[in-house]
Amino acid sequence: MYFPGLEGVVIKETKICHIDLENSKIYYRGYDLEELALNSSFEEVAYLLWFGRLPSSRELEEFKNRLRSVRKPPRHVEEIVASAPPSAEPIDVLRTGVSALALGEDLSARDIEAELRRGERITAAMPYIVAAFHRLRTGQRPVDPAEAASHAEYYLWAVRGERPTPREVRALDVMLVIYAEHSMNNSAFTAVSVASTLADMYAAVTAAIASLKGPLHGGANVDAAKMLEEVGSVQRVQSWVDEQLAKGRRIPGFGHRLYKKGPDPRLRVLRLLARDLAAERGDFRWVELAEKLEEYVTSKLSQKGIYPNTDLYAAVIFRYLGLPVDLNLPTFAVSRVAGWVAHVVEYRQSNRLIRPTERYTGPLGLRYVPIDQRG
Ligand code: ACO
Numbered sequence: 001m002y003f004p005g006l007e008g009v010v011i012k013e014t015k016i017c018h019i020d021l022e023n024s025k026i027y028y029r030g031y032d033l034e035e036l037a038l039n040s041s042f043e044e045v046a047y048l049l050w051f052g053r054l055p056s057s058r059e060l061e062e063f064k065n066r067l068r069s070v071r072k073p074p075r076h077v078e079e080i081v082a083s084a085p086p087s088a089e090p091i092d093v094l095r096t097g098v099s100a101l102a103l104g105e106d107l108s109a110r111d112i113e114a115e116l117r118r119g120e121r122i123t124a125a126m127p128y129i130v131a132a133f134h135r136l137r138t139g140q141r142p143v144d145p146a147e148a149a150s151h152a153e154y155y156l157w158a159v160r161g162e163r164p165t166p167r168e169v170r171a172l173d174v175m176l177v178i179y180a181e182h183s184m185n186n187s188a189f190t191a192v193s194v195a196s197t198l199a200d201m202y203a204a205v206t207a208a209i210a211s212l213k214g215p216l217h218g219g220a221n222v223d224a225a226k227m228l229e230e231v232g233s234v235q236r237v238q239s240w241v242d243e244q245l246a247k248g249r250r251i252p253g254f255g256h257r258l259y260k261k262g263p264d265p266r267l268r269v270l271r272l273l274a275r276d277l278a279a280e281r282g283d284f285r286w287v288e289l290a291e292k293l294e295e296y297v298t299s300k301l302s303q304k305g306i307y308p309n310t311d312l313y314a315a316v317i318f319r320y321l322g323l324p325v326d327l328n329l330p331t332f333a334v335s336r337v338a339g340w341v342a343h344v345v346e347y348r349q350s351n352r353l354i355r356p357t358e359r360y361t362g363p364l365g366l367r368y369v370p371i372d373q374r375g
Contacts, residue, residue: 014346016029016343019183026266041151046123047059047060067120067123090327095213097129098125105118118200122205123338145157156321164321176335178335180336186212191344196351204344208336221332224311225315225328228289228290228315237293253313264309281320290308290312314332
């Protein structure tokens with residue numbers, strides 16, 4: 001049997017995430033994602049994904065304290081981040097920084113407990129790595145806002161160098177919850193595949209970040225932001241989309257391997273969030289542009305099963321939050337790490353080396369010709 005792109009192939013049983021296509025719902029550990037997005041926080045959701053249940057307030061506080069204590073990465077990681085050329089892509093600096101977190105640690109223990117501690121260290125340090133690189137490349141000193149009460153507040157504060165408003169923090173927190181997990185996507189599969197060799201959590205997450213970078217996956221949230229800039233106004237939507245399609249190009253922020261019968265369920269929350277932020281800013285330009293793109297591209301491509309995905313509205317939300325366009329992608333990773341760690345831990349509990357096979361279609365029995373006798 002041959003499954004191009006592994007489409008439809010089940011590689012593990014899971015209790016982490018369920019996507020109910022029939023009813024357009026997503027569940028994390030049995031909880032409706034929309035309810036989690038509106039009521040919980042990134043830390044609470046990371047705990048839920050990793051430990052399988054919602055924390056008590058004491059457990060959540062302890063968890064947050066553990067994250068807080070390892071937000072600032074070891075010095076060698078700071079030095080590696082500081083030595084990156086300003087022209088580097090932030091996602092590459094993040095991948096390198098996460099990889100460097102492994103250096104100097106005793107990695108001999110590979111039990112679930114040890115991997116979860118590594119997951120905490122990686123998750124906690126990612127915001128600082130992204131933010132420090134961004135500040136250094138723009139000639140500013142990195143900041144480590146120890147007073148930040150949450151992961152979302154810490155990240156925005158560390159990137160922008162000033163305390164964000166509670167509404168901004170809440171908006172980012174919703175994004176971090178929404179982006180945290182989405183079943184066996186390419187980066188989760190990559191993490192699980194690497195971890196199945198019994199390589200450590202740093203190796204698995206480093207590889208997952210590499211996977212997320214591609215424009216068919218997480219990279220689309222940067223392309224979608226660039227598209228919004230390029231299109232510029234609702235009046236240009238039709239001509240711009242027609243031109244792209246005539247050139248055989250894909251429209252970023254549209255299409256999904258799973259959602260062929262309607263938009264991604266997460267859009268219900270994201271559209272509202274984008275509108276809220278627009279109202280707060282008194283600037284509806286970007287949200288209206290995304291809405292017009294959604295309307296026009298859907299009218300052209302829905303018969304092919306193409307609908308908007310999260311990256312279209314994520315690009316709008318991140319713009320209203322003042323994140324530079326190329327931080328959209330590492331911001332996705334800052335959230336999705338929660339899902340990667342959960343999948344690695346779950347898979348380890350009944351680990352089987354991932355080793356698919358392939359069908360050989362090349363020649364056989366060719367004669368080796370010594371190099372001096374080849375034409
Ligand atoms: N714009 C225009 N046409 C598209 C798009 C798009 N965004 N996506 C798919 N199509 C077309 C394809 O060209 C193909 O057309 P054809 O049948 O005439 O050849 C048809 O729709 C089916 O496309 P597939 O490649 O088979 O769809 P698949 O399920 O493999 O792809 C994918 C899903 C990769 C996400 C695709 O829709 C895409 O490239 N989207 C743009 C990038 C993007 O937004 N990625 C983010 C995905 S979500 C995430 O990872 C966070």
